Amino acid sequence: MHRHHHTSPHSWPSPSLPALSSTSPPPPLSSTNGSAHAHAHPLLPYLDLAHSSIQLKQIHAQALKFPPHPHLLLLHSRLIHSISLSGDLLYSLRLLLHPFPLLLPTSFSFNSLIRSFSRSPSLKPLSLQLYLQMLLLSLSPDNHTFPFVLKSCAFLSSSSFGSQLHSHIVKLGFSSDIYILNSLGHFYSSCGKLSLARQLFDGMPLRNRVSWNIMIDGCVMCGEYETALELFRDMQSQFSPDAYTMQSALCACAALGALSLGMWAHAFVLRKCDASVQNDVLINNSLIDLYSKCGDIVMARRVFDEMPQRDVTSWNALILGLTMHGQVEDSLLAFVQMISDVEGDKLRPNSITFIGVLSACNHGGLVTEGQKYFRSMVDEFGIKPQLEHYGCMVDILSRAGHIEEALELVKNMNCKPDVVYGEAFLIWRSILDACCKRNAGVEFSEAVAQRALESELVATSGVYVLLSKVYASANRWNEVGLVRRLMSEEGIKKEPGCSSIEIGDGIVHEFVAGDSSHPKSKEIYEKLNEVECKLVMAGYVPDSSQAPLVAEVDGVKCESLRRHSERLAIAFGLISTKPGMTIRVLKNLRICRDCHEIAKLISKLYCREIVVRDRARFHHFRDGSCSCMDYW
DNA sequence: GTAGGGTTAG
Numbered sequence: 001m002h003r004h005h006h007t008s009p010h011s012w013p014s015p016s017l018p019a020l021s022s023t024s025p026p027p028p029l030s031s032t033n034g035s036a037h038a039h040a041h042p043l044l045p046y047l048d049l050a051h052s053s054i055q056l057k058q059i060h061a062q063a064l065k066f067p068p069h070p071h072l073l074l075l076h077s078r079l080i081h082s083i084s085l086s087g088d089l090l091y092s093l094r095l096l097l098h099p100f101p102l103l104l105p106t107s108f109s110f111n112s113l114i115r116s117f118s119r120s121p122s123l124k125p126l127s128l129q130l131y132l133q134m135l136l137l138s139l140s141p142d143n144h145t146f147p148f149v150l151k152s153c154a155f156l157s158s159s160s161f162g163s164q165l166h167s168h169i170v171k172l173g174f175s176s177d178i179y180i181l182n183s184l185g186h187f188y189s190s191c192g193k194l195s196l197a198r199q200l201f202d203g204m205p206l207r208n209r210v211s212w213n214i215m216i217d218g219c220v221m222c223g224e225y226e227t228a229l230e231l232f233r234d235m236q237s238q239f240s241p242d243a244y245t246m247q248s249a250l251c252a253c254a255a256l257g258a259l260s261l262g263m264w265a266h267a268f269v270l271r272k273c274d275a276s277v278q279n280d281v282l283i284n285n286s287l288i289d290l291y292s293k294c295g296d297i298v299m300a301r302r303v304f305d306e307m308p309q310r311d312v313t314s315w316n317a318l319i320l321g322l323t324m325h326g327q328v329e330d331s332l333l334a335f336v337q338m339i340s341d342v343e344g345d346k347l348r349p350n351s352i353t354f355i356g357v358l359s360a361c362n363h364g365g366l367v368t369e370g371q372k373y374f375r376s377m378v379d380e381f382g383i384k385p386q387l388e389h390y391g392c393m394v395d396i397l398s399r400a401g402h403i404e405e406a407l408e409l410v411k412n413m414n415c416k417p418d419v420v421y422g423e424a425f426l427i428w429r430s431i432l433d434a435c436c437k438r439n440a441g442v443e444f445s446e447a448v449a450q451r452a453l454e455s456e457l458v459a460t461s462g463v464y465v466l467l468s469k470v471y472a473s474a475n476r477w478n479e480v481g482l483v484r485r486l487m488s489e490e491g492i493k494k495e496p497g498c499s500s501i502e503i504g505d506g507i508v509h510e511f512v513a514g515d516s517s518h519p520k521s522k523e524i525y526e527k528l529n530e531v532e533c534k535l536v537m538a539g540y541v542p543d544s545s546q547a548p549l550v551a552e553v554d555g556v557k558c559e560s561l562r563r564h565s566e567r568l569a570i571a572f573g574l575i576s577t578k579p580g581m582t583i584r585v586l587k588n589l590r591i592c593r594d595c596h597e598i599a600k601l602i603s604k605l606y607c608r609e610i611v612v613r614d615r616a617r618f619h620h621f622r623d624g625s626c627s628c629m630d631y632w
Numbered sequence: 633g634t635a636g637g638g639t640t641a642g
Contacts, residue, residue, distance in 0.1 A: 040633090047634095071633085078634060108634065115636075147637050154638095179637050186638060214638055247639055285640050316641045355642050388642065 041071040047078050053086035064100070073103055080105075081112035089116055089123065110134045111144045118148040118155075127152045128161060141168065143177045150183040154190035162187045182210050189218025209239040217248040225252040226508075229261070241268075243277045250286040257586040257613050258502040259294040266290070285313045292321025295584055295611040295618060312347050319356035324617045326627040328364035331356065351383050358392035362399070363617070365631060370396040384414075391426045398434035399631075406431055407448070428452035432466040436473050445470040499565035499587045503576045511572070514563040520572065527571040535601050542594055566595050566612060570602060573610075582609040590614045600624050 043059055043066065050056045060079055063072070076099055084092040096105050096113055110130060117127035131149045134141060141149075146169055153162035166184060174180050181204055188197035201207070201215045212235040219228035232249045235241065241249070246269055253262035266287060269278055277283055284307040291300035304310070304318045315338045322331035335357050338347055349357075354377045361370035374393055377383045390413050397406040410427060432452070435445040449467040464487050471479035500510040509518065518524060566587050573583035591599075591614045603610050604624035612619045620627035 044634095074633060081634070111635070144635060151637080182637050208637095210638055217638070244638060251640085282640050289641065311640090313641050318641095320641060350641095352641055359642085386642095 039071075041069050041075040042066075044071070044075055044078065047075075047082055050082065053083060053088045053091070056083050056086055057088075057091065060095070072100060073106065076100060076103055077106050077108045077112070080109040084112045084116040089113070089120070092116070104137065105139070107134070107139045107142055107145065110139060111142070111148070114145060115148045118152045121155070124152040124155050128156075128158065141172065143174055143180060146174065146177075146180045147183040150180075150187045154183075154187040157191050159191040159193070162191065176205055178204070178206055178208060178211065182208075182214055185211065185218065186214045189214070189221055192222055194218060194222045194224065207238075209235075209242065209245075212239060213242070213244045213248065216245060216252075220248050220252050220255070223255070225256045228252040241273070243273075243280045243283055246273060246277060246283055247286055250283070250290050254286070254290040254293040256502075256508060257294055257500070257584070258508055259296060259584060260502060260504075262290045262294045279308050281307070281309055281311055281314065285311075285317050288314065288317040288321060292317070292324060293613065295325075295613060295620075297321055297325045297327065297618075310347075312350055312353065315347060316350070316352050316356060319353060319360070323356050323360040323363060325620070326363055326618065326629070328360045328366070331360040332369075335360075349377075349381060349383075351377075351386060351389070354381075354383060355388050355392065358389055358396070362392050362396045363628070363631065365396075365399065367396055367400045367402070387413075387427070391430070394427050395430040398430045401434065401438055403431060403434050403438070406434070428463060429466055432463070432470065436466070436469050439473070442470060442474045442476065495589065497565045497587065497589045499569040499585050501569040501573050501583070501585050503573070509569070509572060511565045511568040513565050515565065515568055518568075518572070520575070523575055524568055524571045527575050528567065531571060531574070531598075531602060531605075534605055535598065538601065538605065540597070540601055564592060564595050566591055567598065570599060570610060574602075574606060574608070580607060582611060584611045585613070587612060587614045590616055591619060596626065596630070600626055 041063075043063055046059050046062075047056070050059060056079065060083075063075055063079070066072075069075075076095070080092045080095050083095065092113055096109050099105055110133075114127045114130050114134075117123040117130060127149060131141065131145065134145070146165060149165055150162060152158075153165065162184075165187075169175055169180055169184070181200060185197045185200050188194070188200065197215065197218045201211065204211060212231065216228050216231045216235070219225070219231060228248060229252050232241070232245065232252075235245070246265070249265050249268075250262070253265050269283060269287075284303055287303045288300045291297070291303060300318065300321050304314060307314065315334065319331050319334050319338070322328075322334060335349070335353065338353070339349060354373065357373050357377075358370055361367075361373060370393060374385070374389065377389070378385060390409060394406045394409055397403075397409065410431075428448070428451075431448055432445060435441075435448060446467075449463055449470065452463045464483050468480050468483040471477070471483065496512055498510060498512050500508050502508050511518065515521070516525075566585055569585045569587075570583060573585065577583060591612055596619065599610050599612060599619070599621045601624065602608065603621035610619075610621040612621070617628065
C-alpha cells in the first residue's frame with residue numbers, strides 16, 4: 001500500500017539515470033509482501049546500474065523510504081562501498097557512522113571506507129582512526145582490512161601502529177594471506193625496517209610478482225641498491241618484470257650512478273618489456289633521471305625528446321638534470337618552454353620545478369633572475385616557498401656577497417630554518433661560507449653561527465666545522481681548538497666521505513678516505529704518487545684550508561688530504577681504464593676544493609675527461625677546467 | 633552476501 005507513495009525509479013529525472021530505461025531493466029519493484037523477504041533487496045540491482053554519486057544518493061533516498069527488509073544491511077554496506085568509490089567520502093562516512101535505524105555498520109562497510117581513505121593522502125590518518133573505531137564496535141578486521149590500514153601506516157611511517165597491526169594479523173590467523181604479507185612487507189620497508197621486510201619475504205610460503213616488486217622497491221628505498229639488483233635478477237626465473245619492477249631497477253641504477261648498468265637496464269626495457277612499459281611516462285621519467293644521474297645528459301635529453309607523452313615530472317627531471325650538469329641556460333630555456341604552449345601541452349610548474357630553476361640561477365650566479373623567478377613562483381604560480389627554495393635564495397644572495405640580505409630573508413621566512421635538518425644546515429652553511437670567503441668579521445660570523453646553533457642544530461657537525469673555519473680563516477687557533485674540543489665532548493663526528501667508480505661490466509669499486517682495503521691498493525697509491533709528483537712539477541700547491549678539522553686531529557693535514565676518497569677513485573680509474581676513456585666517480589659528500597683543483601689538473605695532464613657526481617651536482621673536468629666554473 | 637596489494641623528480 002504505502003509503496004504508492006514512492007517515486008518509482010523509472011520516473012527519476014532522466015539525466016541522472018539514463019541507463020535504466022535503455023539497458024537491462026532491473027526486476028520490477030512490486031511483489032507480494034511475503035516473498036520480498038526471501039529475496040535480495042529490491043534496490044540492490046539499481047546499484048550496479050548507477051553511474052554517478054547523484055544516482056547512488058537517489059538510491060539511498062529510496063532506501064530510506066522503503067519498509068524494513070531483511071537484506072537492508074547488505075544494501076547499506078553496498079551503498080557505502082559504491083559511494084566511497086564514487087569519491088564522496090564525507091557522504092559515505094556519514095552513512096557509515098549514522099546508518100539506518102536499528103542497523104550497525106559491517107566490517108565490509110568499514111573496509112570500503114578504510115580503503116578509500118587510504119588512497120587519499122590527507123585522509124590516511126583517518127583510516128587508522130576508522131580501524132580503531134571498528135575495533136571499538138567489536139567488528140572483526142579481516143583480510144580486506146589489513147592491506148589498506150597498512151598502506152596508510154606505510155605512508156605515515158607509523159611504525160608502532162603497524163607493528164600492532166602485525167600482531168592483530170597473527171592473532172586473527174591471517175599470517176599466510178599473500179595480500180596481507182605483501183602489504184606488511186611494504187609497510188616495514190617504508191619504515192626503514194628492511195631486515196624485517198626481508199625476513200617476512202624469505203618466510204613467505206608463496207610469492208607473486210607484487211611480493212618481488214615490493215621487496216626490490218624496499219631495498220631501493222633503504223638504499224640497498226646492489227641487493228635490489230640481485231633480487232631483480234633472482235626474480236626473473238619466476239616472473240617477468242613489469243613497469244613497477246623496472247621502475248625500481250632503473251632507480252637503483254641511477255642511485256648507483258653506474259652508467260653501463262643503467263644502459264643495460266634501459267636495453268632490458270627495450271628488449272624484454274612490452275610497448276606499454278616502453279611508453280610508460282613513469283618509466284621514461286626514470287630513464288631521464290637515470291641518464292642525468294649517470295652523467296649522460298645528452299642521452300637524458302634524447303629520452304625526453306623521444307618519449308610519447310610528457311608530464312610535469314618529465315620536465316622536472318630534465319630541468320633538474322640540466323641544472324645538475326651546470327647547463328644553466330638550457331635549464332632555464334626548458335622552463336620557459338614548459339610554461340609556454342609550444343607543443344600544445346602547456347604544463348603548470350610545481351614546487352620541484354622551481355627547485356630546479358632556482359638552483360640553475362644559483363649555479364649561474366644569476367642574482368636578479370633568481371629573485372625574479374622566486375617572485376613569479378609566489379605571485380604568478382601561487383606556490384608557497386619551502387625551505388628548499390629559501391635555501392637556494394639564501395645561497396644565491398650569500399655567494400654574491402649580499403649577506404645581510406640573506407639574513408633578512410631567513411628572518412622573514414614563513415618556515416623556521418630548523419625544520420628539516422639537511423636544508424636548514426644548508427641555509428646556515430651558505431651564510432657562514434660567505435662570511436668566511438668575504439671576511440665578514442669574526443664577531444659577525446660568530447653571531448651567525450650562534451643563531452644556527454640555537455636552532456636545534458647543536459648535535460650536527462656542520463655548523464661546528466664551519467665555525468672552526470671562521471676561526472681558522474682569522475688565524476684564531478685557540479678558538480679552533482675550543483670548537484674541536486666541544487665537538488669531541490659532544491661525540492660529534494663528521495660523516496665519512498666515500499667515493500665509488502664503475503669499471504668494466506658494472507662492477508662498482510668503493511673507497512673511503514685513506515682506504516687500503518682494495519686489492520690493488522698498492523698500485524693505486526703508486527699512481528697517486530706519480531700523479532702528485534707530476535702535479536707538483538707543473539706548479540701545483542695543495543690548499544689545505546678545506547680539510548680543517550678532522551684532518552688536523554690526525555696531525556697530518558696534507559697527508560689526510562692526499563687520501564680523500566675521490567682521489568683514490570680517480571687514481572684507480574687511471575690505472576684501470578684505457579687512455580682517453582672518461583673516468584666517472586660518485587661521491588657521497590661535496591667534493592673538496594683541493595680535490596677539485598687536482599681533478600682539473602689531471603684532466604689536462606692525462607688528457608682525460610673526469611666526471612664527478614657529488615652530493616649536489618655534477619662536475620665535468622675537461623682540459624684543466626670544470627663545468628661548474630668553480631662555483632658550487 | 634558484496635571487495636583487494638606495490639611508483640617518478642629535490
